[in-house]
Amino acid sequence: MPNSHRTLPPLNALRAFEAAGRHLNFRAAADELFVTQGAVAQQVRMLEEHIGFALFQRLPRGVALTSQGSVYFAEVTRAFKILDKATAQLLREPKAVTISVTPTFATKLLLPRLSALTAAVPDVELRTVATESVADFDRDQVDIAVRLTRPPFPAAFDTHLLFKQTLVAVASPHLITSRKLPMSIEALQEMPLLHDSHHHWPRFFGTTGKLAGAVFNQTALALDAALAGQGVAIACQAFVQADLNAGRLVQVSESTLTVDPDYYLVRKKSSSSTPTVDAVWNWCVTHLALA
16 A cells, blocks of 8 residues: 655655745744754755745745745645644643753753652653754644754743853773873874764864764764764763763863854743743753853
8 A cells, every 4th residue: 555645745844834934034934943044945945846846936025925835835734733733632731841852962961860850840741852853832742942042032932041062072981091181183083083963073173174983863872982982972061071070981182162053941932831831941940051
């Protein structure tokens, strides 16, 4: 039996199209989705390529839906409303709090503190969604999110800076053994490098050339490989501080690199925010903010 779902475009592309169709402006859609204007434009182009026709007319100020785009926009909006209703009926419970975080943030910062959170906010049913995808607070029923972003922020959102991205190079002490620390940049470049999807090593070394080494799609996986003695990883200091303190990892170079954007706690302002959501938010501000 053929799988009809194979013809469906990516959900992120549909989200970007729906937001852009409502605002008729890629910048306004980007602000709503907490992504860049370029990311919205890229998702819309991907959707147009997928379905085979233009959805928008690009104008000097904003965009306009094409005739086919208007029809598609109406149907996509209706489909999202159906999903909204179904998800709300299934998932929304008074004591449940859904927090969306990146996989590395979940592994390195949130999960080790989970028992402390549940002790501080008893009876909460915390639902953790670990994903790099854009979180839509209404459609995904997300109460709180941790994301890499930068100001200015839309007035509809509460935000709190957790920490900046200060990157450090780390490795297992078993890999370093006889090598003298801190290592020079030249010596570090001779080490087996572990890469993630952010590709920060070239900036760390001040080069544009391709660097050899194993590549992982998540920082958490690169750090696991570093802990196993497979090479040197580069990661936000906040994610490796516990391993540095415990001696499971060592910082191999005095050089650091601070990059944009920063990690922020984000939630949508709402007059119906529950005391449980407020309690989880306040706990995160107190215990996860390193800024």
